[in-house]
Amino acid sequence: xxxxxxxxxxxxxxxxxxxxxxxxxxxxxxxxxxxxxxxxxxxxxxxxxxxxxxxxxxxxxxxxxxxxxxxxxxxxxxxxxxxxxxxxxxxxxxxxxxxxxxxxxxxxxxxxxxxxxxxxxxxxxxxxxxxxxxxxxxxxxxxxxxxxxxxxxxxxxxxxxxxxxxxxxxxxxxxxxxxxxxxxxxxxxxxxxxxxxxxxxxxxxxxxxxxxxxxxxxxxxxxxxxxxxxxxxxxxxxxxxxxxxxxxxxxxxxxxxxxxxxxxxxxxx
Ligand code: SF4
Numbered sequence: 317x318x319x320x321x322x323x324x325x326x327x328x329x330x331x332x333x334x335x336x337x338x339x340x341x342x343x344x345x346x347x348x349x350x351x352x353x354x355x356x357x358x359x360x361x362x363x364x365x366x367x368x369x370x371x372x373x374x375x376x377x378x379x380x381x382x383x384x385x386x387x388x389x390x391x392x393x394x395x396x397x398x399x400x401x402x403x404x405x406x407x408x409x410x411x412x413x414x415x416x417x418x419x420x421x422x423x424x425x426x427x428x429x430x431x432x433x434x435x436x437x438x439x440x441x442x443x444x445x446x447x448x449x450x451x452x453x454x455x456x457x458x459x460x461x462x463x464x465x466x467x468x469x470x471x472x473x474x475x476x477x478x479x480x481x482x483x484x485x486x487x488x489x490x491x492x493x494x495x496x497x498x499x500x501x502x503x504x505x506x507x508x509x510x511x512x513x514x515x516x517x518x519x520x521x522x523x524x525x526x527x528x529x530x531x532x533x534x535x536x537x538x539x540x541x542x543x544x545x546x547x548x549x550x551x552x553x554x555x556x557x558x559x560x561x562x563x564x565x566x567x568x569x570x571x572x573x574x575x576x577x578x579x580x581x582x583x584x585x
Contacts, residue, residue, distance in 0.1 A: 452480065
């Protein structure tokens with residue numbers, strides 16, 4: 317199964333929600349506000365990609381004051397990111413995959429910068445910097461993006477970092493950087509393998525008619541779920557199997573699913 321960080325976040329947050337979304341194909345309605353946010357985010361990503369490719373961006377920003385403002389603010393705050401250095405390899409929308417058992421893990425880096433002794437993953441967010449750094453550190457976007465790169469072995473974990481840039485119209489862009497280590501790599505591997513083993517088992521059960529587990533009754537995760545009416549009053553086979561609360565995390569949900577295929581931008585709740 318092809319898996320993105322967004323899918324891992326959803327699987328960890330509530331396996332039943334993952335099932336409804338990716339196996340049953342139940343769509344989730346998007347509000348006008350969400351659509352506008354996604355559209356703004358997509359435009360900024362496209363702008364950054366075009367800029368990196370050396371293509372003209374005037375037409376993109378000409379009639380979009382918000383985009384122009386974001387670009388100007390970002391260019392002022394992150395000059396070192398936008399200025400290539402001799403000998404480095406840079407690529408926007410850099411895609412990598414890693415096979416783990418029957419699953420194909422897919423990551424797409426907004427900007428990838430590789431030098432002889434360091435490697436940077438950069439990600440653009442068009443919303444304010446989150447207050448709680450720990451939630452972002454535990455988000456599968458951070459974990460998976462770092463893990464896949466280190467696992468492919470071109471760089472040692474200690475040579476890799478990931479930086480989120482939060483670009484917004486009312487404030488100066490801000491960044492959060494996560495460094496990496498061999499110990500973190502081992503911890504993520506354990507956590508990832510455990511989640512994938514669970515997924516494999518749930519998929520086997522699903523094939524014979526059982527549903528994926530729900531979060532514990534009364535969990536606040538349900539308060540944010542668009543499938544609550546589908547879950548209420550259900551007594552189908554397997555629906556009484558609940559996860560322990562420690563698996564019901566995080567409140568933060570990512571933006572970027574498989575864009576090229578199914579990717580969306582992440583939103584902080
Ligand atoms: S309502 Fe609750 S249990 Fe049902 S899918 Fe949503 S989060 Fe999971």
